[in-house]
Amino acid sequence: MIYAHAHDVITDDVFVALPYLSRRADVYLKIEGFNPAGSIKLKTALGLVEDAERRGTVSVGVPVIESSSGNLGIALSSICAAKGYPFTCVVDPNTSQPAIAHMRALGAEVVTVRKTDSNGGYLHSRIAYIQERLQRQPEMVWLNQYANPANAAAHYDRTAKNLLAGLGHIDQLFVGTGSTGTFVGCARYLREHSPHTRIIAVDSLGSVTFGAEPGRRWIPGLGASRRPELCRPELAHEIVHVAEEDAIRECRRVARNTGLLVGGSTGSVLAAVAAREEGFRDRPRVAVISPDLGDRYLKTVYDDEWVNDRFGDVLAGEAPDLVGVPAGG
Numbered sequence: 289m290i291y292a293h294a295h296d297v298i299t300d301d302v303f304v305a306l307p308y309l310s311r312r313a314d315v316y317l318k319i320e321g322f323n324p325a326g327s328i329k330l331k332t333a334l335g336l337v338e339d340a341e342r343r344g345t346v347s348v349g350v351p352v353i354e355s356s357s358g359n360l361g362i363a364l365s366s367i368c369a370a371k372g373y374p375f376t377c378v379v380d381p382n383t384s385q386p387a388i389a390h391m392r393a394l395g396a397e398v399v400t401v402r403k404t405d406s407n408g409g410y411l412h413s414r415i416a417y418i419q420e421r422l423q424r425q426p427e428m429v430w431l432n433q434y435a436n437p438a439n440a441a442a443h444y445d446r447t448a449k450n451l452l453a454g455l456g457h458i459d460q461l462f463v464g465t466g467s468t469g470t471f472v473g474c475a476r477y478l479r480e481h482s483p484h485t486r487i488i489a490v491d492s493l494g495s496v497t498f499g500a501e502p503g504r505r506w507i508p509g510l511g512a513s514r515r516p517e518l519c520r521p522e523l524a525h526e527i528v529h530v531a532e533e534d535a536i537r538e539c540r541r542v543a544r545n546t547g548l549l550v551g552g553s554t555g556s557v558l559a560a561v562a563a564r565e566e567g568f569r570d571r572p573r574v575a576v577i578s579p580d581l582g583d584r585y586l587k588t589v590y591d592d593e594w595v596n597d598r599f600g601d602v603l604a605g606e607a608p609d610l611v612g613v614p615a616g617g
Protein backbone atom coordinates (compact mmCIF):
# COMPACT_ATOMS: atom_id res chain seq x y z
CA MET A 289 0.00 0.00 0.00
CA ILE A 290 1.31 3.49 -0.88
CA TYR A 291 0.66 6.43 1.45
CA ALA A 292 1.25 10.12 0.68
CA HIS A 293 2.48 10.86 4.22
CA ALA A 294 3.79 8.89 7.18
CA HIS A 295 0.93 10.25 9.29
CA ASP A 296 -1.62 8.70 6.91
CA VAL A 297 -0.47 5.24 8.03
CA ILE A 298 -3.16 4.63 10.65
CA THR A 299 -3.91 1.05 11.67
CA ASP A 300 -7.37 1.00 13.17
CA ASP A 301 -8.25 -2.67 12.67
CA VAL A 302 -5.84 -4.71 14.83
CA PHE A 303 -7.22 -6.72 17.76
CA VAL A 304 -5.56 -9.36 19.94
CA ALA A 305 -7.61 -11.85 21.96
CA LEU A 306 -6.57 -12.22 25.63
CA PRO A 307 -7.84 -15.64 26.77
CA TYR A 308 -5.49 -15.69 29.78
CA LEU A 309 -7.19 -12.65 31.32
CA SER A 310 -10.68 -14.01 31.93
CA ARG A 311 -12.47 -17.35 32.18
CA ARG A 312 -15.88 -15.66 32.07
CA ALA A 313 -15.53 -13.09 29.26
CA ASP A 314 -14.06 -12.84 25.76
CA VAL A 315 -11.57 -9.99 25.98
CA TYR A 316 -10.15 -8.25 22.90
CA LEU A 317 -7.38 -5.68 22.99
CA LYS A 318 -7.51 -2.99 20.29
CA ILE A 319 -3.88 -2.29 19.45
CA GLU A 320 -3.26 1.38 18.66
CA GLY A 321 0.54 1.37 18.67
CA PHE A 322 1.21 0.11 15.13
CA ASN A 323 1.56 3.47 13.39
CA PRO A 324 4.63 5.70 12.77
CA ALA A 325 3.91 7.76 15.91
CA GLY A 326 3.47 4.58 17.96
CA SER A 327 0.21 5.48 19.67
CA ILE A 328 -3.49 6.32 19.52
CA LYS A 329 -2.53 9.98 19.75
CA LEU A 330 -1.70 10.07 16.03
CA LYS A 331 -5.47 10.21 15.43
CA THR A 332 -5.86 12.94 18.08
CA ALA A 333 -2.99 14.94 16.56
CA LEU A 334 -4.38 14.69 13.03
CA GLY A 335 -7.83 15.73 14.27
CA LEU A 336 -6.42 18.78 16.07
CA VAL A 337 -4.18 19.90 13.19
CA GLU A 338 -6.79 19.37 10.46
CA ASP A 339 -9.33 21.32 12.54
CA ALA A 340 -6.88 24.23 12.91
CA GLU A 341 -6.18 24.13 9.17
CA ARG A 342 -9.91 24.20 8.38
CA ARG A 343 -10.33 27.22 10.63
CA GLY A 344 -7.34 28.88 8.95
CA THR A 345 -5.33 29.37 12.15
CA VAL A 346 -2.42 27.13 11.08
CA SER A 347 -0.46 27.23 7.83
CA VAL A 348 3.15 26.75 6.69
CA GLY A 349 5.53 28.62 9.01
CA VAL A 350 2.99 29.27 11.78
CA PRO A 351 4.39 27.96 15.09
CA VAL A 352 2.30 25.42 16.98
CA ILE A 353 2.52 24.66 20.73
CA GLU A 354 0.99 21.86 22.80
CA SER A 355 1.28 20.20 26.22
CA SER A 356 1.84 16.43 26.21
CA SER A 357 2.95 13.58 28.43
CA GLY A 358 4.82 12.24 25.36
CA ASN A 359 2.65 10.46 22.84
CA LEU A 360 0.71 13.44 21.50
CA GLY A 361 4.00 15.31 21.29
CA ILE A 362 5.55 12.59 19.14
CA ALA A 363 2.49 12.50 16.86
CA LEU A 364 2.41 16.28 16.48
CA SER A 365 6.17 16.39 15.87
CA SER A 366 5.69 13.94 13.00
CA ILE A 367 2.74 15.78 11.43
CA CYS A 368 4.27 19.25 11.89
CA ALA A 369 7.57 18.08 10.35
CA ALA A 370 5.72 16.86 7.25
CA LYS A 371 3.60 20.01 6.97
CA GLY A 372 6.26 22.65 7.72
CA TYR A 373 4.83 23.92 11.03
CA PRO A 374 7.48 24.73 13.68
CA PHE A 375 6.38 22.77 16.79
CA THR A 376 7.04 23.29 20.51
CA CYS A 377 6.08 20.56 22.96
CA VAL A 378 5.75 21.20 26.71
CA VAL A 379 6.43 18.05 28.75
CA ASP A 380 7.29 17.17 32.37
CA PRO A 381 9.69 14.88 34.26
CA ASN A 382 7.37 11.85 33.77
CA THR A 383 7.87 12.07 30.00
CA SER A 384 10.35 9.40 28.97
CA GLN A 385 13.77 10.37 27.60
CA PRO A 386 13.21 8.29 24.43
CA ALA A 387 9.97 10.22 23.80
CA ILE A 388 11.81 13.54 24.16
CA ALA A 389 14.62 12.32 21.89
CA HIS A 390 12.02 11.14 19.36
CA MET A 391 10.38 14.60 19.24
CA ARG A 392 13.74 16.36 18.92
CA ALA A 393 14.79 14.01 16.11
CA LEU A 394 11.64 15.10 14.27
CA GLY A 395 12.70 18.75 14.65
CA ALA A 396 10.50 19.79 17.59
CA GLU A 397 11.52 22.15 20.40
CA VAL A 398 10.91 20.37 23.71
CA VAL A 399 10.47 22.33 26.97
CA THR A 400 10.35 20.40 30.28
CA VAL A 401 8.53 22.05 33.20
CA ARG A 402 9.71 20.77 36.60
CA LYS A 403 7.43 22.52 39.10
CA THR A 404 4.76 20.21 40.58
CA ASP A 405 1.36 21.84 40.99
CA SER A 406 -0.79 21.81 44.13
CA ASN A 407 -2.29 18.43 43.06
CA GLY A 408 1.10 16.73 42.82
CA GLY A 409 1.11 16.71 39.00
CA TYR A 410 2.45 18.97 36.30
CA LEU A 411 -0.53 19.89 34.11
CA HIS A 412 -1.13 23.30 35.68
CA SER A 413 2.59 24.08 35.26
CA ARG A 414 2.62 22.93 31.64
CA ILE A 415 -0.38 25.10 30.80
CA ALA A 416 1.01 28.08 32.73
CA TYR A 417 4.15 27.81 30.59
CA ILE A 418 2.07 27.76 27.38
CA GLN A 419 0.08 30.82 28.49
CA GLU A 420 3.26 32.70 29.30
CA ARG A 421 4.82 31.68 25.95
CA LEU A 422 1.69 32.79 24.03
CA GLN A 423 2.03 36.24 25.62
CA ARG A 424 5.63 36.42 24.45
CA GLN A 425 4.88 34.96 21.02
CA PRO A 426 1.26 35.77 20.13
CA GLU A 427 1.67 34.29 16.63
CA MET A 428 1.89 30.80 18.21
CA VAL A 429 -1.16 28.53 17.99
CA TRP A 430 -2.11 26.34 20.98
CA LEU A 431 -4.11 23.30 19.83
CA ASN A 432 -5.28 22.58 23.41
CA GLN A 433 -6.10 18.87 23.48
CA TYR A 434 -7.81 19.25 26.88
CA ALA A 435 -10.59 21.55 25.66
CA ASN A 436 -10.70 21.14 21.87
CA PRO A 437 -13.76 19.16 20.66
CA ALA A 438 -11.67 18.07 17.62
CA ASN A 439 -9.84 15.70 20.02
CA ALA A 440 -12.97 13.71 20.94
CA ALA A 441 -14.30 13.99 17.36
CA ALA A 442 -11.23 12.12 16.06
CA HIS A 443 -12.14 9.14 18.25
CA TYR A 444 -15.84 9.37 17.43
CA ASP A 445 -15.03 9.35 13.69
CA ARG A 446 -12.24 6.78 13.70
CA THR A 447 -11.46 4.84 16.91
CA ALA A 448 -15.03 4.01 17.93
CA LYS A 449 -16.30 3.40 14.42
CA ASN A 450 -13.46 0.95 13.70
CA LEU A 451 -13.80 -0.64 17.13
CA LEU A 452 -17.44 -1.53 16.53
CA ALA A 453 -16.83 -2.51 12.89
CA GLY A 454 -13.91 -4.76 13.91
CA LEU A 455 -15.58 -6.57 16.81
CA GLY A 456 -19.15 -6.48 15.49
CA HIS A 457 -20.67 -6.60 18.96
CA ILE A 458 -19.36 -5.10 22.20
CA ASP A 459 -20.94 -5.66 25.61
CA GLN A 460 -18.42 -3.68 27.61
CA LEU A 461 -15.75 -1.14 26.68
CA PHE A 462 -12.87 -0.36 29.06
CA VAL A 463 -11.13 2.89 28.05
CA GLY A 464 -8.42 4.93 29.79
CA THR A 465 -8.65 8.66 30.38
CA GLY A 466 -5.96 11.32 30.03
CA SER A 467 -7.25 14.31 28.09
CA THR A 468 -10.47 12.19 27.99
CA GLY A 469 -10.72 12.61 24.19
CA THR A 470 -10.69 8.85 23.51
CA PHE A 471 -13.28 8.17 26.22
CA VAL A 472 -15.65 11.00 25.24
CA GLY A 473 -15.46 10.28 21.49
CA CYS A 474 -15.92 6.50 21.90
CA ALA A 475 -18.67 6.86 24.51
CA ARG A 476 -20.67 9.26 22.33
CA TYR A 477 -20.36 6.96 19.31
CA LEU A 478 -21.29 3.79 21.17
CA ARG A 479 -24.21 5.38 23.01
CA GLU A 480 -25.61 6.27 19.56
CA HIS A 481 -24.68 3.12 17.63
CA SER A 482 -24.51 0.40 20.28
CA PRO A 483 -26.65 1.59 23.18
CA HIS A 484 -26.40 -1.69 25.12
CA THR A 485 -22.59 -1.33 25.46
CA ARG A 486 -21.48 -0.57 29.01
CA ILE A 487 -18.69 2.01 29.09
CA ILE A 488 -16.13 1.82 31.87
CA ALA A 489 -13.76 4.80 32.13
CA VAL A 490 -10.41 3.95 33.72
CA ASP A 491 -8.30 6.56 35.47
CA SER A 492 -5.14 6.43 37.59
CA LEU A 493 -5.35 6.65 41.35
CA GLY A 494 -4.10 10.16 42.17
CA SER A 495 -5.81 11.79 39.17
CA VAL A 496 -8.45 14.47 39.87
CA THR A 497 -10.33 14.12 36.54
CA PHE A 498 -13.37 12.45 38.14
CA GLY A 499 -13.15 14.26 41.47
CA ALA A 500 -10.90 11.79 43.35
CA GLU A 501 -8.12 12.82 45.73
CA PRO A 502 -4.92 14.08 44.08
CA GLY A 503 -1.71 12.07 44.48
CA ARG A 504 1.73 11.47 43.01
CA ARG A 505 1.74 9.60 39.68
CA TRP A 506 4.76 8.33 37.74
CA ILE A 507 3.42 6.75 34.56
CA PRO A 508 2.56 9.06 31.64
CA GLY A 509 -0.70 8.66 29.71
CA LEU A 510 -3.58 8.38 32.14
CA GLY A 511 -4.78 10.88 34.68
CA ALA A 512 -4.58 14.63 35.18
CA SER A 513 -3.92 17.04 38.02
CA ARG A 514 -6.62 19.32 36.58
CA ARG A 515 -9.94 18.18 35.08
CA PRO A 516 -9.85 18.47 31.28
CA GLU A 517 -12.62 20.75 29.99
CA LEU A 518 -13.57 18.01 27.48
CA CYS A 519 -14.45 15.51 30.20
CA ARG A 520 -18.09 14.34 30.38
CA PRO A 521 -18.26 11.93 33.36
CA GLU A 522 -21.98 11.26 32.69
CA LEU A 523 -21.01 9.36 29.50
CA ALA A 524 -19.47 6.57 31.62
CA HIS A 525 -21.59 3.82 33.18
CA GLU A 526 -18.79 3.28 35.65
CA ILE A 527 -15.52 4.98 36.60
CA VAL A 528 -12.63 2.91 37.97
CA HIS A 529 -9.40 4.18 39.54
CA VAL A 530 -6.36 1.90 39.28
CA ALA A 531 -3.18 2.10 41.37
CA GLU A 532 -0.03 2.37 39.25
CA GLU A 533 1.49 -0.74 40.87
CA ASP A 534 -1.51 -2.78 39.66
CA ALA A 535 -1.01 -1.33 36.15
CA ILE A 536 2.65 -2.37 36.25
CA ARG A 537 1.81 -5.90 37.35
CA GLU A 538 -0.78 -6.21 34.59
CA CYS A 539 1.66 -4.92 31.90
CA ARG A 540 4.16 -7.56 32.93
CA ARG A 541 1.49 -10.25 33.06
CA VAL A 542 0.27 -9.60 29.51
CA ALA A 543 3.89 -9.65 28.32
CA ARG A 544 4.54 -13.06 29.90
CA ASN A 545 1.25 -14.56 28.76
CA THR A 546 1.02 -13.26 25.19
CA GLY A 547 4.46 -12.03 24.16
CA LEU A 548 2.99 -8.57 23.60
CA LEU A 549 4.70 -5.63 25.32
CA VAL A 550 2.09 -2.96 26.10
CA GLY A 551 2.34 0.55 27.52
CA GLY A 552 1.58 1.58 31.10
CA SER A 553 -1.97 2.82 30.50
CA THR A 554 -2.90 -0.50 28.84
CA GLY A 555 -1.86 -2.18 32.11
CA SER A 556 -4.22 0.12 34.05
CA VAL A 557 -7.16 -0.72 31.82
CA LEU A 558 -6.39 -4.46 31.96
CA ALA A 559 -6.19 -4.27 35.76
CA ALA A 560 -9.71 -2.79 35.75
CA VAL A 561 -10.95 -5.70 33.59
CA ALA A 562 -9.25 -8.28 35.83
CA ALA A 563 -10.88 -6.72 38.90
CA ARG A 564 -14.33 -7.19 37.30
CA GLU A 565 -13.84 -10.95 36.65
CA GLU A 566 -16.27 -12.15 39.34
CA GLY A 567 -18.99 -9.82 38.02
CA PHE A 568 -18.98 -11.05 34.38
CA ARG A 569 -22.23 -12.87 33.48
CA ASP A 570 -23.34 -14.57 30.22
CA ARG A 571 -19.87 -14.45 28.66
CA PRO A 572 -19.70 -10.77 27.65
CA ARG A 573 -17.59 -9.56 24.71
CA VAL A 574 -15.23 -7.05 26.27
CA ALA A 575 -13.23 -4.48 24.30
CA VAL A 576 -10.13 -2.83 25.76
CA ILE A 577 -8.25 0.00 24.06
CA SER A 578 -4.45 -0.28 24.19
CA PRO A 579 -3.15 3.24 23.46
CA ASP A 580 0.52 2.33 22.95
CA LEU A 581 3.12 -0.44 23.09
CA GLY A 582 5.72 -1.16 25.74
CA ASP A 583 8.99 -0.23 24.06
CA ARG A 584 8.69 3.32 25.49
CA TYR A 585 8.48 1.82 29.00
CA LEU A 586 11.51 -0.51 29.06
CA LYS A 587 13.32 1.78 31.49
CA THR A 588 10.26 2.27 33.73
CA VAL A 589 7.38 -0.24 33.91
CA TYR A 590 9.56 -3.15 32.73
CA ASP A 591 12.66 -2.19 34.76
CA ASP A 592 12.72 -3.99 38.14
CA GLU A 593 14.94 -1.38 39.77
CA TRP A 594 12.76 1.54 38.64
CA VAL A 595 9.66 -0.24 39.94
CA ASN A 596 11.23 -1.27 43.26
CA ASP A 597 12.59 2.25 43.89
CA ARG A 598 9.16 3.82 43.47
CA PHE A 599 6.64 1.21 44.59
CA GLY A 600 8.56 -1.12 46.92
CA ASP A 601 8.17 -4.87 46.78
CA VAL A 602 5.25 -5.16 44.32
CA LEU A 603 6.77 -7.66 41.88
CA ALA A 604 6.91 -10.69 44.19
CA GLY A 605 5.29 -13.85 42.81
CA GLU A 606 5.41 -12.96 39.12
CA ALA A 607 4.75 -16.11 37.11
CA PRO A 608 2.95 -16.95 33.85
CA ASP A 609 -0.75 -17.81 34.09
CA LEU A 610 -0.27 -20.40 31.32
CA VAL A 611 -3.82 -20.58 30.07
CA GLY A 612 -5.17 -20.24 26.56
CA VAL A 613 -2.22 -21.78 24.69
CA PRO A 614 -3.10 -25.28 23.43
CA ALA A 615 -0.31 -27.89 23.53
CA GLY A 616 1.40 -28.18 20.17
CA GLY A 617 0.57 -24.65 19.12
Ligand SMILES: Cc1ncc(COP(=O)(O)O)c(C=O)c1O
Nearest residue numbers: 359466467468469470509553579
Ligand atom coordinates in the same frame (compact mmCIF):
# COMPACT_ATOMS: atom_id res chain seq x y z
C1 LIG B 1 -0.31 5.94 26.62
C2 LIG B 1 -1.57 6.75 26.72
N1 LIG B 1 -2.66 6.17 27.21
C3 LIG B 1 -3.82 6.84 27.35
C4 LIG B 1 -3.92 8.16 26.99
C5 LIG B 1 -5.22 8.85 27.21
O1 LIG B 1 -5.88 9.22 26.02
P1 LIG B 1 -6.79 10.49 26.00
O2 LIG B 1 -5.91 11.68 26.09
O3 LIG B 1 -7.54 10.41 24.71
O4 LIG B 1 -7.71 10.43 27.19
C6 LIG B 1 -2.80 8.81 26.50
C7 LIG B 1 -2.86 10.22 26.18
O5 LIG B 1 -1.84 10.87 26.02
C8 LIG B 1 -1.60 8.08 26.34
O6 LIG B 1 -0.48 8.65 25.87
